[in-house]
Amino acid sequence: MTTIAPEKIEVGKSLLGESVPRKEDRRLTQGQGVFVDDIKRHGMGYLHFVRSPYAHAHIASIDVSKAEEIKGVYGTLTGEEVAALTDPFFQIASEPGGKIKDFSLAVGKVRFVGEPVVAVVAETRELARDASELVEVEYEPLDALVDARVALGSEAPVLHDDAGGNLMWEGVYEWGDLDQAFADADQVIKIDELHFHRFNSTPLECDGALVEYNRGTGQWTIHTNNQFPGFAAIMMGPAMRCGLDKLRFVTQDIGGGFGNKITSHPQLVTCCLLSRKLNRPIQWTEWRTDFHMSMSHGNERWFRDTEVAVKDDGTLLGFRTKALDDAGAWLRYEPLGGVIWAQVTPGMYRWRHIRVEFTQVATNKAPVSPNRGYSRMQHLWFTERVIDIVARELGLDPVEVRKRNYIRAEDMPYETPNGCIYDSGDYARMLDIALDLIGWDSMGEKRRDAESRGKRLGVGIGSTLDSGTNNFGQSRMINPELQFSGNNEVATVKLDIFGEIVVTLGTTPQGQGHETTASQVVAEILNCSVDDVHVRAGHDSYWNSHAGFSGTYASQFAVTGLSAVKGATEMLREEIKKLASVIFGGVPVEALELAEGGVRIKDNPEAFLPFMACGAIINANNAGLPEDLGVTLNCRYVYRPPFQVPDIERKFGNLTLTYAAQIHVAVVEVDPETGYYDIVDYAAVDDCGKRINPQIVEGQVMGATAQAIGAVMHETFEYDEDGNLLTPNFYDYHVPHALDMPPLHTGAIESPSPFTPLGTKGMGEGGGAGIHAVCAAIQDATGKIVTDSHNPYHRVWELMR
Amino acid sequence: MNVAVTVNGTLYERDVEARKLLIHFLRDDLDLTGSHIGCDTGNCGACSVILDGTLVKSCMVLAVQANGSEIETVEGLADGEQLTALQRAFTDHHALQCGYCTPGMLMSATSLLRSNPSPSDEDIRKALQGNICRCTGYWNIFEAVKSVAR
Numbered sequence: 032m033t034t035i036a037p038e039k040i041e042v043g044k045s046l047l048g049e050s051v052p053r054k055e056d057r058r059l060t061q062g063q064g065v066f067v068d069d070i071k072r073h074g075m076g077y078l079h080f081v082r083s084p085y086a087h088a089h090i091a092s093i094d095v096s097k098a099e100e101i102k103g104v105y106g107t108l109t110g111e112e113v114a115a116l117t118d119p120f121f122q123i124a125s126e127p128g129g130k131i132k133d134f135s136l137a138v139g140k141v142r143f144v145g146e147p148v149v150a151v152v153a154e155t156r157e158l159a160r161d162a163s164e165l166v167e168v169e170y171e172p173l174d175a176l177v178d179a180r181v182a183l184g185s186e187a188p189v190l191h192d193d194a195g196g197n198l199m200w201e202g203v204y205e206w207g208d209l210d211q212a213f214a215d216a217d218q219v220i221k222i223d224e225l226h227f228h229r230f231n232s233t234p235l236e237c238d239g240a241l242v243e244y245n246r247g248t249g250q251w252t253i254h255t256n257n258q259f260p261g262f263a264a265i266m267m268g269p270a271m272r273c274g275l276d277k278l279r280f281v282t283q284d285i286g287g288g289f290g291n292k293i294t295s296h297p298q299l300v301t302c303c304l305l306s307r308k309l310n311r312p313i314q315w316t317e318w319r320t321d322f323h324m325s326m327s328h329g330n331e332r333w334f335r336d337t338e339v340a341v342k343d344d345g346t347l348l349g350f351r352t353k354a355l356d357d358a359g360a361w362l363r364y365e366p367l368g369g370v371i372w373a374q375v376t377p378g379m380y381r382w383r384h385i386r387v388e389f390t391q392v393a394t395n396k397a398p399v400s401p402n403r404g405y406s407r408m409q410h411l412w413f414t415e416r417v418i419d420i421v422a423r424e425l426g427l428d429p430v431e432v433r434k435r436n437y438i439r440a441e442d443m444p445y446e447t448p449n450g451c452i453y454d455s456g457d458y459a460r461m462l463d464i465a466l467d468l469i470g471w472d473s474m475g476e477k478r479r480d481a482e483s484r485g486k487r488l489g490v491g492i493g494s495t496l497d498s499g500t501n502n503f504g505q506s507r508m509i510n511p512e513l514q515f516s517g518n519n520e521v522a523t524v525k526l527d528i529f530g531e532i533v534v535t536l537g538t539t540p541q542g543q544g545h546e547t548t549a550s551q552v553v554a555e556i557l558n559c560s561v562d563d564v565h566v567r568a569g570h571d572s573y574w575n576s577h578a579g580f581s582g583t584y585a586s587q588f589a590v591t592g593l594s595a596v597k598g599a600t601e602m603l604r605e606e607i608k609k610l611a612s613v614i615f616g617g618v619p620v621e622a623l624e625l626a627e628g629g630v631r632i633k634d635n636p637e638a639f640l641p642f643m644a645c646g647a648i649i650n651a652n653n654a655g656l657p658e659d660l661g662v663t664l665n666c667r668y669v670y671r672p673p674f675q676v677p678d679i680e681r682k683f684g685n686l687t688l689t690y691a692a693q694i695h696v697a698v699v700e701v702d703p704e705t706g707y708y709d710i711v712d713y714a715a716v717d718d719c720g721k722r723i724n725p726q727i728v729e730g731q732v733m734g735a736t737a738q739a740i741g742a743v744m745h746e747t748f749e750y751d752e753d754g755n756l757l758t759p760n761f762y763d764y765h766v767p768h769a770l771d772m773p774p775l776h777t778g779a780i781e782s783p784s785p786f787t788p789l790g791t792k793g794m795g796e797g798g799g800a801g802i803h804a805v806c807a808a809i810q811d812a813t814g815k816i817v818t819d820s821h822n823p824y825h826r827v828w829e830l831m832r
Numbered sequence: 833m834n835v836a837v838t839v840n841g842t843l844y845e846r847d848v849e850a851r852k853l854l855i856h857f858l859r860d861d862l863d864l865t866g867s868h869i870g871c872d873t874g875n876c877g878a879c880s881v882i883l884d885g886t887l888v889k890s891c892m893v894l895a896v897q898a899n900g901s902e903i904e905t906v907e908g909l910a911d912g913e914q915l916t917a918l919q920r921a922f923t924d925h926h927a928l929q930c931g932y933c934t935p936g937m938l939m940s941a942t943s944l945l946r947s948n949p950s951p952s953d954e955d956i957r958k959a960l961q962g963n964i965c966r967c968t969g970y971w972n973i974f975e976a977v978k979s980v981a982r
Binding site for chain 2 (some may be wrong): 052055065066069070237285286318542543649731733737738760761766770772
């Protein structure tokens with residue numbers, strides 16, 4: 032492993048930029064984390080779902096009587112009961128998708144294999160599973176729709192009669208002057224069809240919950256690994272006909288999320304209803320096979336009839352394409368994927384004339400939901416494929432085409448054709464670093480060496496953006512009726528009675544090290560040690576440190592979470608000084624400074640008030656303090672990024688605050704006889720602005736890279752023509768193992784964001800670059816155009832035939 | 833059926849169903865929740881424990897099969913507050929993110945280093961191939977294990 036880091040500029044000693052060891056690790060390396068399945072309650076019942084064996088069928092009848100007769104079975108819940116007790120989930124989509132009726136269990140019809148139909152609760156996990164076998168469901172099977180490309184044909188079976196067909200959402204995005212661009216072009220490159228496949232990040236811990244109902248207060252306490260409780264709450268409350276204060280969300284440790292744990296609200300509603308119905312805590316832990324069959328597949332997308340306007344020298348003028356998105360059976364977060372891609376409309380390139388006709392349809396497959404790189408990854412894979420196909424058709428070097436067209440460092444901040452503001456970056460420099468890391472200069476020699484061994488060597492580049500901190504106003508492009516915009520996150524920082532510095536976050540970390548990086552920011556501002564800062568693990572909506580968009584998703588903690596921490600800590604610092612000013616007999620606050628775990632007079636360090644004294648005075652010894660002191664030492668700050676509501680008519684505006692970038696280069700060796708290939712060298716260069724903890728950032732880069740390698744080589748959710756998932760667990764869905772990993776070189780530059788309080792950018796989702804890079808490398812090695820994001824060995828072999 | 837096992841030096845006796853998996857026995861009956869479950873198929877290794885000196889995936893063993901055995905789990909690695917060199921190396925090398933696979937990884941690596949204190953790079957990768965990690969890409973786990981090999 033090689034690492035190239037930016038040169039450090041020493042400006043005093045700062046904790047921001049230090050690879051402080053993670054505070055989370057001590058409990059996690061001893062098996063002392065608390066994950067959702069670790070939580071137990073007296074008398075709890077284990078929930079098991081009876082799931083549909085059909086991709087598409089009417090439910091003729093359900094009989095739970097045999098299951099309920101078994102000793103130790105506490106009860107059941109059916110779709111019919113759900114339809115009586117709840118309202119359909121709120122739909123993000125405008126019509127026609129907005130008309131579908133989605134409940135927490137199937138009502139009247141099933142629409143994908145694995146869809147929950149009945150919930151059974153019993154004394155043990157095993158008994159709940161056994162009893163589920165005794166639930167009798169009569170189905171009347173219907174034809175299944177598994178290919179989105181025929182979803183709008185007159186022959187296609189219709190999933191949702193309420194929507195009048197399989198069209199869920201469509202919209203046309205057009206910016207610039209397409210006619211002029213194509214008139215000015217020396218050549219028009221046409222690409223019939225590109226396909227981005229269906230997979231997800233398969234967090235090692237599946238979804239789960241332990242739900243308790245308090246009959247006296249009418250409140251549910253939901254211990255869960257849902258990673259976006261703010262979203263779950265606004266989905267669940269209206270459906271359950273209760274105020275959001277009745278839904279208390281609690282998490283501690285979450286075993287990976289990657290976006291896949293955003294849309295568990297239907298299962299959580301089922302748990303809530305059963306905990307009330309059966310008057311006991313409900314424990315639900317999803318089985319791996321259930322997760323694969325039913326949760327959060329990444330968006331499968333086709334790009335059809337693409338035309339690219341280019342000059343002979345490789346200058347890109349614009350493109351038009353028709354994007355077709357397969358949403359699966361339900362819109363659980365969709366059709367937001369229909370606009371999220373627009374955060375990165377031009378990719379990293381300066382073309383100004385772009386038209387995308389976006390269509391999203393329903394199919395009899397698991398519902399799609401956010402997956403690391405959500406919707407931008409699909410679009411950026413498309414733009415990178417276009418670059419490499421254009422380079423090939425024009426006989427140009429893909430490196431040169433990129434450098435000719437990359438948005439330049441001097442163009443920053445850069446306004447894209449659709450009004451997004453790329454904050455900072457130097458893509459060409461990143462590419463140079465990445466090429467150096469894989470020994471670009473000696474590539475000719477390496478090609479000859481591979482040929483001498485009967486192999487074909489290929490090099491591929493993946494340039495990608497990791498847009499972060501959403502402006503939720505973009506949802507109005509999907510549905511103008513929606514009343515969302517902006518973003519927010521909350522933190523509280525207080526001095527407790529013995530001077531303990533206690534921090535709460537609104538976020539729900541799943542391995543991103545928030546306790547550590549938040550501590551670094553607090554310690555920096557209070558001028559104390561990281562060890563003196565106690566960040567509460569996890570999330571609890573009782574802490575009051577949350578807002579509507581709280582959670583951990585979409586590359587934003589380094590901006591939203593840490594800016595909230597910074598704001599709250601600065602408030603606390605000023606309050607400490609204000610208190611000390613009084614205690615020191617009216618010394619002006621400007622004469623005070625924080626140091627060594629207390630506050631002191633700059634010119635007279637002997638006059639020192641430790642945090643312990645500050646905490647004790649305010650909390651327990653406050654007689655005689657001035658009435659108008661206004662100090663609580665318990666500070667709550669809401670960070671709100673500077674956003675405007677986008678122009679919905681023009682589909683124009685800044686959709687995210689920061690644009691981190693990654694450039695990956697993959698070197699592959701293909702065996703022309705078999706299609707087998709190895710990634711023999713690999714470089715990933717990251718720029719996420721100011722890095723608070725470089726080791727954590729590099730860890731994110733590595734992990735995302737591994738997921739990309741898995742996706743491009745092995746991982747796919749593939750269905751047969753009847754709608755059966757062929758890869759329903761890790762037996763058939765191969766994720767990379769230790770032996771699968773190629774040599775890796777990492778590098779980084781830092782282009783601080785001018786728009787964020789710490790110069791940081793959200794990051795963690797740039798790994799899609801690996802898919803782009805490996806596809807490009809296969810194209811380079813085989814000389815054949817790669818049209819699919821999934822390239823197992825047999826597909827490479829077919830490519831070369 | 834009656835099962836008596838010694839886990840991390842403590843003897844436990846319980847009456848369990850014959851079909852209960854060892855991992856569910858450890859987690860649900862003994863409240864030793866450090867070992868985790870990540871799959872239904874024996875692929876992921878999050879439940880790895882050492883049984884009578886041999887590394888096993890505890891979802892592939894019935895609790896009753898473990899009767900009379902000595903089991904080591906992640907909870908038994910540290911000596912009180914004193915973490916093992918391997919546990920410390922996992923932090924130093926940032927070999928964990930969410931920490932869900934970590935107990936299994938630590939048990940696999942511990943088992944390797946006991947039988948082979950000076951493993952080659954290939955030995956380390958092979959020893960870890962039965963454990964899935966979705967966060968790190970394995971590079972840092974490899975470096976952590978390598979750093980404590982002699």
